[in-house]
Amino acid sequence: MPLVTVEISESVPVETRRRYADAIHEGLVEGLGMDAADRFQVIHPLPDGHIIADPSYLGGERRNVVYIRVQMVRMYDKAAKTQMFAAVAARLEAEGVRPDDVFIVITENTLEDWYPGARGAR
Amino acid sequence: MPLVTVEISESVPVETRRRYADAIHEGLVEGLGMDAADRFQVIHPLPDGHIIADPSYLGGERRNVVYIRVQMVRMYDKAAKTQMFAAVAARLEAEGVRPDDVFIVITENTLEDWYPGARGAR
């Protein structure tokens, strides 16, 4: 049950945002070996100047960063995370997002921290 | 000092959002045995199509999901969390939210990770 948050410029058209969300989901499914039905995402469109990213810190050349936050259960090792990062970046690149503009952060918790609706809860 | 984030469709009227926030707060107070004065919440209204949730993953039938994120200090056991989930869902149901549409995620940190204003800080 990852919950994925996407923070993106509101100048990106609505249909494009959705295609990015699809690509991100496919990257998680591929990279983490996740069930394709396990899709929970929120897209936050933000005004000009509200998404701030140093253009070159650590390397690359950032221009229009898309922030992707993945909240998930602690159960994937470093290799799986690295694989997921690469899969998300590749899928987004196919949709026109430069790989330097993909910024992903993972936060982990445990299974008991999730309530996916009354009938989804164990 | 939980900080609670609510992500909800902007089609929900402003006064209704506030009633939902009240209900969520009451659910935390009841479920966690929390001080009623300990209220810190942010409501993010989002455009159509920006809140994505698989309609049936893990069970139930999701239609208009309300995402609720609870950032809190690691000090509650699984029973307290389960109790809180149920209390929030029950309070929201009384306001018209279907229990299948309540999605809650907890993230934990420690007491030293909070600065509740200059005079609130120890």
Place this chain on the structure above:
Amino acid sequence: MPLVTVEISESVPVETRRRYADAIHEGLVEGLGMDAADRFQVIHPLPDGHIIADPSYLGGERRNVVYIRVQMVRMYDKAAKTQMFAAVAARLEAEGVRPDDVFIVITENTLEDWYPGARGAR
């Protein structure tokens, strides 16, 4: 690579929001001894009534709270965090934010949880 989220009233002018973001970044650099180029921030402007904070819980008098969330790698001790809180509050005060209205929350993860773009990633 902290990722800093700022949730602020949309009644605060756009240029002022940016000055607050600058002040917060300078507070992190000073308080954590962080590289000044390590800047990643998102500002979420929110409508009236969507930022809720108890006016006096734990002390002080809150009026127009600015929520600041710092997602960072687990590597700073309590003293560094306390120092960062004070530095951020001082810098914001210089921009006109009352210290009682500064609310900061830290969430920690590990280095392997970050993907700062294709060429920024190790």
